[in-house]
Amino acid sequence: MQDPELSSRFGHWLAGRQIDGSQIHIEITESTLLNSNSTMLDNLDRFTRDGIALWLDDFGTGYSGLRHLRELPVAGLKIDKSFVDRLESDLDDFRIVSAITAMACSLGLKIVAEGVETEAQMQMLSQLGCTTLQGYLIGRPAPLDSLQQTWASQPIS
Numbered sequence: 001m002q003d004p005e006l007s008s009r010f011g012h013w014l015a016g017r018q019i020d021g022s023q024i025h026i027e028i029t030e031s032t033l034l035n036s037n038s039t040m041l042d043n044l045d046r047f048t049r050d051g052i053a054l055w056l057d058d059f060g061t062g063y064s065g066l067r068h069l070r071e072l073p074v075a076g077l078k079i080d081k082s083f084v085d086r087l088e089s090d091l092d093d094f095r096i097v098s099a100i101t102a103m104a105c106s107l108g109l110k111i112v113a114e115g116v117e118t119e120a121q122m123q124m125l126s127q128l129g130c131t132t133l134q135g136y137l138i139g140r141p142a143p144l145d146s147l148q149q150t151w152a153s154q155p156i157s
Contacts, residue, residue: 081115
């Protein structure tokens with residue numbers, strides 16, 4: 001992200017493959033944003049002008065998230081797994097996830113919860129308005145060729 005030519009080279013790469021930028025999401029952690037400089041911010045700005053969505057990963061674990069929500073064209077937030085892990089047993093984590101979800105909705109941002117492993121977590125997140133989930137409950141990591149075989153065998157509806 002510190003390479004001043006990164007966004008330009010990536011834009012040319014997308015154009016050469018006829019890939020629309022709206023099909024790409026870039027996830028960047030809050031901690032990376034803490035160390036941002038003008039080159040990195042210029043790259044992020046160019047990416048968003050090319051239609052690429054910028055997501056804040058591990059949201060809630062850094063120190064500058066709210067400032068960056070105001071200053072950057074953020075498309076969505078990813079709730080860190082550490083909050084999801086204790087969602088069922090820790091009222092403070094439940095309140096944090098609830099607040100993040102409410103804030104994201106009020107700002108028109110998309111939201112993803114990471115690390116969903118139980119049905120109860122899924123139900124609680126759904127009740128809070130978080131409908132996009134990642135985690136072992138949804139699917140396990142797999143090699144690309146295995147995923148392609150799985151997708152190829154699924155009926156088109």
